[in-house]
Amino acid sequence: MGEIFTLALLFSSLRLATPLIFAALGGLFSERSGVINIALEGLMLAGAFTAAVVTYQVGDPYIGVLAGVAAGAFLAFIYAVACIKFEADQVVAGMAINFLMIGLPALISGAIYDSSGSTPQIDKILQLPDFYNRISIATIVALALVPVCWWIMYKTPFGLRIRATGENPDAAETAGVNVIRLRYVAVTISGVLAGLGGAYLSIGQSSLFTRNMTAGRGFIALAALILAKWRPVPVLGACLFFGLTEALSIQIQGASWAKIGGEEIPVQFIQIIPYLLTIIVLAGFIGLSRAPKALGIPYSKED
């Protein structure tokens, strides 16, 4: 059993947790302001695709990251318009954003690169750098963002306004908060962070964008957010845990230690742990997970 928890597994977990941390922190802003963000998956895809294309075209990964962030923010703004201005059902609109990002990148890369499955590979030197070949610069940024988000959320007037808006928008409005504008800002921030997470996937963890490359990470990030009860520091813990389960399920394939009584542990059993845990937590078996009170309810001033 000693072989399981090696340094390699730790680094692998950190690496796999990185996009989740970005996306979940993004979801935190949106959801604490009262807007459900099931679109995290699509926002990540927007960031991943744009970062890969721009890095390939321009030859600079940092411009690529900026472009990915801009794409995530732009798409999140469209989502915000649907949810806030048109009071669309947030889950339905979020799923639409996810569908759009399955099709649109493939459509665009099919038209410009004649390959709808993936974008062209970028050079190794254009990928986001790793320190000591182990820890990506993105991982360090993600880890640093956790205390920053905590500070914003709990120590600044902006954070207080977000939390107040998510709990009781009417009271917040009476106290002078522009609820509508605040929600636009919060949802757009979630696009910025999810876009960052996506950019890391395509030009950090790998060297190109492949169709639907997030493979459910947006939903896992959402699960981490719920598991963490919508608080930044526990978000880190949940993401690290989910990163660990993913790292384990990669390592387990063919590994000699991965046996119980001579039978190998099926990889699927490790893969479902995050999902199962989320259901159990939601059902209140491990402490109550209480969502922001106004989560999912459109706000209109007339009411």
Next chain:
Amino acid sequence: MKILKEIIWPLVAVVAAFIVGGIVILMLGDNPIEAYRLLLSSSFGSLRDVGWMLHYATPLIFTGLAVAVALRCGLLNIGAEGQLYVAAFAAAWVGIKFGGTIVTVGTDHQNWSWASLPAILLVPMCIAAAIIAGAVWGGIPGVLKAKFGSHEVINTIMLNFIGIALVSYFTQYYYKIPGDPILQTAPIGENATIPQLSSFIPGLPADVPLNVAFLLAILACIAVYIFLWKTKWGYELRAVGQNPSAAEYGGISPKKQIILAMTISGALAGMVGIGEVLGTRHNFYNGFSAEWGFLGIAVALLGRNHPLGVFVAAIFFGVLLRGEIFVDAFTSKVSKDLGWVLQAIIILFVACLQKYSRK
């Protein structure tokens, strides 16, 4: 006038989506008129085209109905994908275990089945297995919502991942023919299969996989209509969907209706397994669904959660699914992902316009 009011906003959404889609095609450097002409002619050009298009529409009728029934109770079932996976596997399992399946590994003939039942018993058993498995997988989030108040959207998403992982596990470790590189089960018994419509309809070519499941889908539309509007349970279900507290005040238990709605929803999604396993593939193939469970959301929204609307919307999406392959092949720039983009824009427009249709 009432009908006009019901269909005007979905129509606006579709037209708007096609305009936006047309702009996208134009920007990619192709002719939108030509792309849309291909889209239509590939579904209505011949009887064969119509057959294929209806084949694509069939799973969407089931998943559209599934999402619609849940939405009528105020619940969003994003779990149809997981439900139809679990159901398809269950149908295949019964078809193997009671269908006399013999698997040949090298020179070794292994009997994987417990019995070899006649079709008259086996087909209903397989159908029941699909329906029950779907109902259970849909019922779980219903129970979780009723008992613990946990949100069905999150739980159905989680159960999608769990359900798909579980059936992939069973397929890989127990029901895959050793040496098969594809993650799929052994074939179901001959007696578990249902016929293609080409064997009844003269002029419909035999390569069109449209099968009896399409007729079941029509029956399901009628059954859902009768259930929702002609029975007490259906009335109560809709009452909870419109106003849970008023329904409770009127003596209706929202908890019971939530469980009922999710169970029926899961059962309907599970019926996708019938056509796919018994009618088309004759085994369970991991990856058989083209995200039908998620498309069901679009179908239900566009169909205004009414069985007739769901049917029409499913046909519309059938045209998209059939046509995108042709658009891909016969235009220079547009790939078959155009379908996804159009669907996404339609959902977004319908969601945004709902505010106005409520007035």
